Amino acid sequence: MDAANLAEKKELKAKQAFVLATLISTIAGTFITGINLYDRLVEQRRQRKRDKGQNKRIKELEARLNTAEEERTKLKEEQGKQGQRKRAKGGGSASDSDADDDHDRDDDGARHLRRSLQHGGPSIQREYDRFYNTMGQKFARGDLVAQTQLQSQIIVLQSTVIKLLEEALLTGQPPDLSRLYNTSEFAREGSIRALQDQYQRFLQSAPIPRRGPRPGAPIRRTSSTPSLRGDAASEAGWDHPPVRKALPPAAAANLYHDGMRSGTNRKGPLFCPYAVDLQHSPSPTLVHVTCPACGTLLENPPAGRDEREGCQSSWRIEKEVVIRDRDRDWERRGRSSSRGSRYGDKDEKVDTKSFILTPRFVAKCHRPDSGYACYLCLCHRDRDTLCKTEETLVSHVAGKHSIAEYKQDRDIKEMARTLPYR
Template identity: 35%
Template sequence: MASEGGEKLDFRCHCGNASFTYTLPSKAFPLKASICHCEDCRHSSGQMFNTYAVIPIEQRPDFSHLTAYPSSKNLTRFFCSKCGASVGNFEPHEWEFASGMFDRTAGLLNRLQMFVESTKDGGTSLWLPKDVYGRKNEGRDSEDMTDEELVIFRRGRRQSMSDMLRGRCHCGAVAFYVPRPRLSLEEEEKRGGDRYVAGLCACDSCRLCTGFEFSAWTAVRPEDILTTEGRQFDVNDPALVHYTSSPGAHRSFCKTCGAKVLFRKDSRDPQIYDINVGLFRGSGARLDDWLMWEDTVYFKEDAKDPELEKNLKKTFIIATLVSTIINCFGSAHGLYDRLQQKKTDTKQDAEIKKLQEEIKKKDQRVQEVSSQNGDRRNGGRDPDRDNLERSLTRSGAAIQSAYNADYDRLGQRFAMGDIIAQNELQAQVIQLQQTVISILEEAVYSGRQPSRADMATLFKASEAAREGSIQALNHQYQRLLENNPKQRALSLPPAASVHGSIRALPAPTPSRHGSIRSLRTSSLAGDPTPLYCRYSVALQDDSNRPLSSGFAPGGSCKCEACGIFIPIEPQRAWQIYKEDPNVRHGERTYHILNRFMIKCHRANGEFACVLCSRFRSVDTIWEDIRAFAKHVSRAHDPAELNKEIDIKEVT
């Protein structure tokens, strides 16, 4: 708190080009301050949220040596031309300074979260308790966003499953794309899918170079940062200004709007760039479908407001543990799928050998072949494997549903949780990792199929982890309810399952990747985009028409008609498998050619299935090319695939 005689505040940027000192009377404290989540702040700074404080001074500060950027007609932002630090904003009759430049902030600021609605998914407001930092839909005088409204608001957003994530600063001078990360099996299992790792940093260098108390970063390989033309992003782009914050540590920011873009260190081998998360344009500010957020704040000891740092982590605990458990089930299911594929390959080799032996045993051959055909007619199902697959498939969704129902009623208090639930959920994580994932990993890497005893152990552990997790959540809900009886009257009725989580993606389902719309009755009501791009229609109408040069090796992979980027790899194809008991090994192999993908694209970047248009009563629309390929593999039988000229059977 401020002393009785007043308080002296010093603040400066990293290079010292912006340096100010003010002595304010004690009655001025706590200062009016904000945690702003608006798009303008995020895209002009590169941060997940901006922290500001209003300095009540009559004299206009001297910002003549700084770069000015008018982000709107009512607001001008100023940043250091040398190190890039955001210094302050000027609105009519009010100056606010970036609080990361202050030498201290603890106990001096009255913080309020603003423009939460702008995040589309709640952003980092989910990680901050509303009773400590008020949460406003828009500006300071707007209505509060309650926990219940935030849950509904979060449900209303559909996560993007695109293969390319767009990044762009506020002024547009810096623009790039990032593809899904290329991960090893171990990395993908650890992250619960193909997501980048992201985190918040409170170190002094980041704070003074950005002007804000916390910076948000994600690590990306340089070769995976692409220009809008599909080339590797040039770190020496003339739109950027570079600043060396310490020996071998380089930061880059937009020279026009001041958005912080990336951080790189000479000592990293292989080279990795840290990109500021606030530049990305996705389904929401948090980008849960692209980023796995770390559970802690880096360099927390440097935080100028330990209370804010503590509260940022506070809501991570139960939400993170639930997310981790769901990720474990997703990873286990992925390992199980790989194991099943290996079993198919091994079974085919064994069948060939068996048929050779049967030639020598004519009488026995008839009986054995008949038995095999009978197994195939019955699907060759193994009850133990079916039980395990069902358990792995449904467990994540069941836990997510239980968490969402209780979160809907108790909000942030439930996400914070208590130490009992933390310990119980942590035990489930350990159990899943040491039993289910461990056994499946060993089987995948060794090539040994699990024994019947292994399958029983896996099923039992999977069921126990699901039931144990749900029980831990239910018990925590009862404890919290007993500690606050009034909550009974305020709680909402049970809510439907939400496909999504605060920090992680549950196992994919078709409804999350695409939507089915009946053109026969509604003609895509409410969607002004034609079902197919003009170029797609041209390819469909003329099966002999070659692809344009943009889809050749080295091309831009952009449609010549709509200009949309289509994430294909020239001269490669998608390989899918279809069961067919009428062929020798019970399975057909197909290649989905790039031409098929291209002729299914829409002008808005989505994909509509040509096969559904031809053979089904409804049209299916998919946001993501991988999900679309999976749909073709699962939804269409060999008879339909064989009628498509751009899908080839491999014999």
């Protein structure tokens, strides 16, 4: 009896040692279930479309047979008199054409949904693995806050995504693609945010020494004295650009997608008139504490310094990029990474690029009265993203947009490290 109790206690202790890992595995499995249900729904829709086409062809054949029978009867009645044959011309009805158009309009939303379900689980797992490799079993066990947050994301996924897809399979009615997509994105971003928050809490309670170079997080506190790669920065010559600390936690509920731009039901303009002016003209500088158009509180640069020289409220974000280079002096230039592999005669290196989101970028994203709309989504996406807070906007830009898109915006500055990354 004692041996059985001891075995049960050991098993319970082993499970408790990996509570967070189990929750992450459950979330990833829920995303996979969502993909499977979605694929079944798509196959069901294709089958119904095939059945509908077959029924349509059967009706056309029946109409032709009826017409031929009528012509034969008419020929017999006329007894040799030549009559005109009426040939039926089949065609789809207007309602069928409208239904096909509706399916075409839904295709974009369906692709976005499947991509979100497909990448949700792996992206959460990668974030967990990154933190686990640094902190080990302590991170796998997790704290009560992170466990509660991840459990809530599982409930959201199962009660919304899985439930709606199952109902669509049973009823045959098309699901609300926009609601499914938003829920999937919220669950993914909320889970990643829960892992990042727990990592920060563990660092504050017991800092862990770094074990050699490792890839950086998407957003990290500034630890060196970089300089901006821009004309204004090089001319100014200031040594310590005031960069805001790492992005604070932002609830997933603060961000939502406004649907396809062509069919949006948004009330009012997307941007404030002053924000539109900043978007289309390089000359206006951010010199107002409040927006002159809508009265929204805006950040301003320090007194006596032009906004282009940097501001006290800039945001720093970081992106990893894989670089293949033939140069054998790569490591001597101080830009080598702990991860790298050889492909033929090329070396693959993982580098980290840093960018500054200036206050001018945030200002040109603000909406009338309150909130923000992502300017990069307006330029590079087919749907708009609305954010309730500045922190949520920065988190969205860091996680959803690429380096190529950063470089096309004059208000996002690339930073050059003056010291090798450690």
